[in-house]
Amino acid sequence: MNLVHSKDIYNIMRDVLKCLDPRIINHGQRTAYILYSMLRDQNRYEMYELAEFAMTAVFHDIGAFETNMGDETLNYEAKDCMPHSIYGYLFMLYLMPFKDKAKILLHHHTDFSIVSKMDYEYRDIVACLNVAEKADIYYNLLGSRFDMYSFKKHEGTRYSPKALELLFHAQKKYDIFGRIGTDEYLKELDELFSYLIFTNEEKRGALDGLMYCVGFRSEYTMLDVVTCENICSQLAIKLDLSMEDEEALHYAAILHDAGMCAVPRDIIEAPRKLTDEEMIVMRKHVEILDNILRGRFDDKVVDIVYTHHERGNGKGYPRGLNDTQMTRVQKVLQVADTITGLTSRRSYREPKEKPQVIEILKSESASGKLSSEIVRKFINSYDDIMETVQRENKRMLSMYEKLKDNYEAVRKQNGLAGG
Ligand SMILES: [Fe+2]
Ligand SMILES: [Fe+2]
Ligand SMILES: [Fe+2]
Structure with missing residues (x-):
């Protein structure tokens, strides 16, 4: 592929x-x-x-x-x-x-x-x-x-x-x-x-690298991407997605919020509800990335990215699509992104606990926002999926820390201390 x-x-x-x-x-x-x-x-x-x-x-x-x-x-x-x-x-x-x-x-x-x-x-x-x-x-x-x-x-x-x-x-x-x-x-x-x-592995590596770079701006953004990608790949297995869907979902999960690069940091990390104007700016991340990806990546990938804030009840953005206008694989990223938001830490709030996450997901699927099939699959394997996510997050963070530690080592090795 x-x-x-x-x-x-x-x-x-x-x-x-x-x-x-x-x-x-x-x-x-x-x-x-x-x-x-x-x-x-x-x-x-x-x-x-x-x-x-x-x-x-x-x-x-x-x-x-x-x-x-x-x-x-x-x-x-x-x-x-x-x-x-x-x-x-x-x-x-x-x-x-x-x-x-x-x-x-x-x-x-x-x-x-x-x-x-x-x-x-x-x-x-x-x-x-x-x-x-x-x-x-x-x-x-x-x-x-x-x-x-x-x-x-x-x-x-x-x-x-x-x-x-x-x-x-x-x-x-x-x-x-x-x-x-x-x-x-x-x-x-x-x-x-x-x-x-580039080989496929190098392509994936380069986009992972891009995500780290985006993460330089906000560690939360970077962790969110890894969390979301891991939830997606776990769900892809549980839902028995085709190889093609799984690969498309992987790329989409890595990239889906890269448009945030164009959103000011004080809006991304605002420890409060955003104003209407700020919300408009924040929502632009979807269109911005669509402009970057469309015509470059296969449409399947771009469409998963473009619909990640759509909801089955028609209340999502940017187009207000309804349930029948979206594919199953597109709905996986919607669910994974929602779970990521609920379970991740922010400077101003703690992650939500399991019972609360389950309660919110159930209500979102009951109101038709999120796919009930996918939410059910997730809840049934909650611990299994979240343990894998924790493990991967730790691996990613230790690599990031290693990169920072090596900074000093390289500086010394090259006799560059003191600039
Ligand atoms: Fe987003
Ligand atoms: Fe330069
Ligand atoms: Fe330079």
Whole structure:
């Protein structure tokens, strides 16, 4: 089953992260284009490799989603640039496809004089990325006043002579800064990314990684996604869903609230009932994600996502569908999402206890909001399902903690303490 193409995994990641902070991703895309233009005439790399380097470059500052949250400036590049480099590295190492390229992120701010002595197969790429991303930063800052030849001052020390040569050549041949100014370059990048090839496992891994990134913003959101996904997969077994439905449900469960990236954090975590205006903003997460997924993922997946706040009695959103207009697999996510909301912890309230959860679910199914068949299945296996969920949540949290612990270890190992 091919529910999504590799290139669209990239497109989805890019668009969801853009909702968090468009500047980091726009800078990444321009940097990727500069890097690609520098490397393409070398006859050294296959197209799929160039595509992988370019994707790595788009997300080269991905660690800044952890370190830079809530910061209005893009200080992470200028002041202490190690925290975002380390987080980006760990992030890619644990969660993304092509882990062998993770070190590129770790050293993208390291001077050439150090990189040139490293024993790492991609050190040339590291050196090129360093030049490419600086070129974008200065071009963005200075516009037509940017003189790339000013980089020669640091030739052999901060910047690699070879990388500078490639930059000058690329500008002459492809007018990279001209194209960046007009968004022309996005079409070329788009063509390049059609060479990406991920296995199904890598696709799932990449979306899991995306979920962690979204989780940087709110740990509750991340835990909710894992809880919901696990309830869905348990219900899929109990309901004897087909393999195809099960796979579609898995992707839908991981992604269903990714549109929340575009909703302000104080609304998501408001410890009170939302006002009407806030509710309108909150509800937009469904449409936002639909715009990102539609045409990229198989419709089956997108439709499960799009209906996760619909209810059988017609009182849901965004379309107010009724019971007969929705499929069984779509109703599974509705039930799982409701259970997740009831059983999860918030900064302002404790999770509900089992008897209360059961009472609420029974009443929601009696009023026709939730599928009575699915609610019954869940209640019959309550302990069994929730034990699995607890176990998986613990596993996920310990991985997240490990990522944070490793941060200090990597910092020390690389002699980077103190920034
Ligand atoms: Fe950067
Ligand atoms: Fe950076
Ligand atoms: Fe939602």
